[in-house]
Every structure is written in C-alpha cells, then in structure tokens.
Amino acid sequence: MESLRALVEAAFADRSLLASKENSDAVFATIDALDRGELRVASPPGPNEAWDAWTTHAWVKQAILLYFSLQKMEKLEVGPFEFYDKIPLKTGLDKANVRVVPPGVVRRGAFLEAGAIVMPGYVNIGARVGAGTMVDTWATVGSCAQVGKDCHLAGGVGIGGVLEPPSARPVILGDGVFVGSRVVIVEGTIVGDLAVIGAGVVLTASTAIYDVTGSEVVELRGKVPPRSVVIPGVRNKKFPAGEFGVPCALIIGQRSLATDKKVSLNQALRDFAVPV
Secondary structure, eight states, X not given: OHHHHHHHHHHHHOGGGGGSHHHHHHHHHHHHHHHHTSSOSEEOOOTTSOTTOOEEXXXXXXXXXXXXXXXXXEEEEETTEEEEESSOBOOOTTTTTOEEOTTOEEBTTOEEOTTOEEOSOEEOTTOEEOTTOEEOTTOEEOTTOEEOTTOEEOTTOEEOOOOSSTTSOOOEEOTTOEEOTTOEEOTTOEEXXXXXXXXXXXXXXXXXXXEOSSSSOEEEESEEOXXXXXXXXXXXXXXXXXXXXXXXXXXXXEOOOOSSHXXXXXXXXXHHTOOO
C-alpha cells in the first residue's frame, strides 16, 4: 500500500498529476481495496493501546476525494429505479453474504462484513460495517464512518460522514453498540464497545457528555466510554438574553458484564428505562 499512498498523496498535493495514468490508477486501486475490505479509513487500537486510540489514514480519504474528481456523472438503472451520480453502487452482495433490503443503498468503496444487514438505509463510500450489524430503516452510515460488529442502528439513526479534512477522525462505533431511534452521531465522535445510546441523543464534537454515575459529575467531549448507557439531557447556560436549556448527553450507568450481549442489552434497557 505504500506505493499507492505515495502516488495518492502526490496527486492530492498537485491535481495536475491526475492526468497521469499511474496516479489515477493508484486512486482507483485504493477505492478497489476499500471496497474489498483490504484497506480501511481508520484502524482500531492494538491490544495494549487505549480504547479510543484509533489511527486515521488521511491518504485514504484523499483517494476518495480524488475519486470524485476522476469520476464522471452517469445514469444508473436498477430495475425501475434510476439514479444520476458519479459513484456506482456496490456489487457482489450475494457472494459477500451481505443482505441489503430494497431500496437500501450501499455505495462502491464501502465495505460490509459477512452477515451485515442494511434495511432501506444508506451506507456511503469509505464506511465500514461489521459482521452481524443491523443498519435499520432510514438509518444512514456516512462517508468513512467505522461501525463495529454486532451493532444495531435503530430507525432513523444518523451516523455522520467525516471526509474533510482528510486528517480528521471519522465517526467510530465499537463492537456491540446499540444506537436508539433518531440518534445523531457526527463530527468524529467515538463510541466505545457495548455502549447503549438512548433514543434522541445528539452527539457532536462540542456536545457536553456528563457522567453522572458517581458522586461528582465528569464532563467528556467527543467520546463515550465502553459500556456506557447514555440518554438525552439538558444543561442551563446563560446568554445575554437570559438563561436557557442547552442539549447535552448523560451517562447514567454501565451496561452489564453479562457474556450474552442480547441479554446484557435488554437488562440495560430495563434497569435504566432507556428509550429505544
């Protein structure tokens, strides 16, 4: 991959190099590797690293941006559906054992592990979805987002895309994460393994996340620790015109250590009355 990286980075610095077959082929080869799952936008931490120590590969994002420049608009027809776009749809879903329910859409350059399910939702280029994960109806997995194994993105969930700047961390969900209906997670927020995000929570880079499980409040930004159970909250903030409530997120407990993930999830929902 180092040879591809050098060619992509050179073309990103000097777009005139895209006229060279060597550089343009490197862009296409990078997208092919993403589509096959041989390459990913961000890599998880090693066994001795912190849970949130993901590594973002900026050159891969650069290749995606260059791919948009190289691709031409064309009409795509899928049965009765017609699209007009630069990026083709992902193919080979049957051989990959990936279920996509009409009219669900997965773009080329995204990778879904075997056993992933996409209801009538959307998975954008550069994204990765783990084995056994359900992308439920009208849920969106934005460009470059990394979603772990055995997750559930409930109806209407919005996992934001982070394509620019190339060095920025994408949205990351660890393994076994449950995301409730109409949740929005954007701007490179990272959610640890087995966390439960209750319906209606909005997580951005600037959203205050308060851990209220101890005797004193602990404030976090941009990250939800593993096994956290999170619900929407409101904090008071003073403005020139007065004091008003501003949305925040509250960590109200920890998901059970039970070995059965489904039992653990159901217990968490019962114990903390988390809306889904």
